[in-house]
Amino acid sequence: xxxxxxxxxxxxxxxxxxxxxxxxxxxxxxxxxxxxxxxxxxxxxxxxxxxxxxxxxxxxxxxxxxxxxxxxxxxxxxxxxxxxxxxxxxxxxxxxxxxxxxxxxxxxxxxxxxxxxxxxxxxxxxxxxxxxxxxxxxxxxxxxxxxxxxxxxxxxxxxxxxxxxxxxxxxxxxxxxxxxxxxxxxxxxxxxxxxxxxxxxxxxxxxxxxxxxxxxxxxxx
Numbered sequence: 001x002x003x004x005x006x007x008x009x010x011x012x013x014x015x016x017x018x019x020x021x022x023x024x025x026x027x028x029x030x031x032x033x034x035x036x037x038x039x040x041x042x043x044x045x046x047x048x049x050x051x052x053x054x055x056x057x058x059x060x061x062x063x064x065x066x067x068x069x070x071x072x073x074x075x076x077x078x079x080x081x082x083x084x085x086x087x088x089x090x091x092x093x094x095x096x097x098x099x100x101x102x103x104x105x106x107x108x109x110x111x112x113x114x115x116x117x118x119x120x121x122x123x124x125x126x127x128x129x130x131x132x133x134x135x136x137x138x139x140x141x142x143x144x145x146x147x148x149x150x151x152x153x154x155x156x157x158x159x160x161x162x163x164x165x166x167x168x169x170x171x172x173x174x175x176x177x178x179x180x181x182x183x184x185x186x187x188x189x190x191x192x193x194x195x196x197x198x199x200x201x202x203x204x205x206x207x208x209x210x211x212x213x214x215x216x217x218x219x220x221x
Contacts, residue, residue: 156205
């Protein structure tokens, strides 16, 4: 049985409900993995990206049964390109309101890096997987010299992508970055080792870039 969210909901990384794993915006689909009748945290799976998390049982009131269930959009690469401008506009609008970096955030106004990317593309009907490393594995790899607006840029360790931004052109990208080496919110940085502090911090962790050429299809779809 699939359910629709009637309110924005927090999903946690454990049954203790202390650390945020992700969020579900209004209109997301989810399935309940554990017993719905149990008066304890519920283990759920978001249908659009397959992400798992724990839901406070008090939030069951914000779910309604879905009659049809989730149907993943199927888009061609030209259809994706036609929508990229809307995703870019979403990130600029998100930056224009007060916000701060929120680990696990995918709902306005506070996002983490991959949550902002996921929300921006979802706003124009394109689905991405949840985390930065998953998004890196999903996109078509491209060279830095081939970047065009709407491509994703990735940073992290040699082993794994840990940060993602949306390329804007002119060697700039928009991203939601944390407190330690970032802006504690949404801002624009440069792909340059001689740029400002935040730009330098991330460019030293450069991994590569990729282009969204399809909408994510969860396993089993």
